[in-house]
Amino acid sequence: MEEQTEKSDKPPQIQPIADARDPTYLEKGQADLDPNQKPDLFFVQEYPDTSNVSSGRVSLLGEEAYPEGGLRAWLVVLGSWSGLLASLGLMNSIATLQTYVATHQLSDYDEGTIGWIFSFYTALCFVCGVYIGPLFDKYGPRWLIGPGGLGVVASVMLLSICTEYWHFMLCWGILNGVATSLLFTPCITAIGHFFRERRGFASGLASTGGGLGGVAFPLLLQSLFDRVGWGWAMRILGFVCLFLLIFANLLVRKRLPPVKNASPHPDFRIMREKPFLLLTIGVFFLELGLFIPLAYISSYALANGFSEKFAFQTLPILNAASVFGRALPGWWADKIGPFNTNMISLCITVFSLYAVWWPFGHTTAGLVIFALLFGFSTGNNISITPVCVGKLCHTQNYGRYYATCYTVVSVAVLLSLPVAGMIVNAADGGYWGLILFTGLTQLIAVVAMYAAKAASVGSWSPWTNF
DSSP: OHHHHHHHHHHHOOGGGGGGGOOOOOOOOOOOOTTOOOSSSSOOOOOOOOOOOGGGGGGGOOOOOOOOOSHHHHHHHHHHHHHHHHHHHHHHHHHHHHHHHHHTTTTOOHHHHHHHHHHHHHHHHHHHHHHHHHHHHHHOSSHHHHHHHHHHHEEEHHTTTOSHHHHHOOOOOOOOIHHHHHHHHHHGGGGGGGTTTTTHHHHHHHHHHHHHHHHHHHHHHHHHHHHTTTHHHHHHHHHHHHHHHHHHHHOOOSSSSOOBBBOOOOGGGGSHHHHHHHHHHHHHHHHHHHHHHHHHHHHHHHTTOOOOOHHHHHHHHHHHHHOOOOOOOOHHHHHHHHHHHHHHHHHHHHIIIIIIIITTTTTTHHHHHHHHHHHHHHHHHHHHHHHHHHHHOOGHHHHHHHHHHHHHHHHHHHHHHHHHHHHHEEETTTOOOHHHHHHHHHHHHHHHHHHHHHHHOOOTTTTSSO
16 A cells, blocks of 8 residues: 555656567566576466547456356356356267167268368357357356257257258258257356356356267257157157256356447457467367367277177266366366366377277277277366456457357367368278378367467466466
């Protein structure tokens, strides 16, 4: 207080913001590298309000206080968990759906052609977020989650009567893709309004819903296919999603007010920020390889002589490991930094591909160990990558940055499954090329994320907490 009084007695000095050297101010994404200061386990960024509303620039909150818990905050996490259980649970079940339709309704089509249905679906889940993120920042989640929930339920119900290729493309590829994008962007970004120091842990808990859905939905469908057939199996799944999405619509809320003069339109000028650009490149290659094992592990098992029952069970095993990969590293990310946690998980992913799946995937033990390792590591990547985005932006712009990143990433998920299918066909049904390609994408992702971290903190040291 005395220092503030002394400063207030001095005549005000006006200087450009670029020349300011106040050591207490840190740019977004910049780590405090003062060697004389004991580093905190998790750095909290602060942003002074230096905008001018009258000039048309947006105005951000200066210092934000985060609840970091409490009934309202944890209810938002529960609502996000319910929404992600329904939406990402379906996404994590695409191997079961793709394998079934490839051997039944669409048995006359090759793997690459069928893969376009599910890759188009995953691409739309991300690309539509280019508007959904800014809309969430400006208007909140209610008018996004409601229509998105109705669209997902309608898509699953209509899937029960699909018989032709274009039926599946319209009902699943387009309708479910757009509807899911309305759900998971608000469910993920809303958590950032209530948590900062514990954001990794809270986001990890919410994202376990997608992993649990990836366990429960394939097992549910496998049981129902034999008992009631495809039609009623999909209708029952639709009612389950309806129940979950009602809770999501009731519980998910935002807390911080919208940015003044904020536009609901996307702004790709934020790609000029070097750390964000490098992170987006890393996430692009991460997602390019992520969905390939999710979609092809069951067909790989069938091609290598495993029973149909075991082939369908490999995906739930992978997703069960993903549940732990989403929750436990989320807590650890709050200790050592989300970028560090993501890079460690990517290294585990590469190990699982090259040291386990490739040489030992033809054995039962090898395939199960691969599913556990890959599920655990990619579960962390799915839940912590949004936290990495949040490290590089102001919370009130979280939705915009998250959506912009994943709009670029949508190109990767659009191409991943058809490219994987063509690789398998080019190898005469062998999967070694697919495994090699997937591993290379993850290696590139590690390098890009490491570069993004270095650009943010100003140091290439791997030990920097970020």
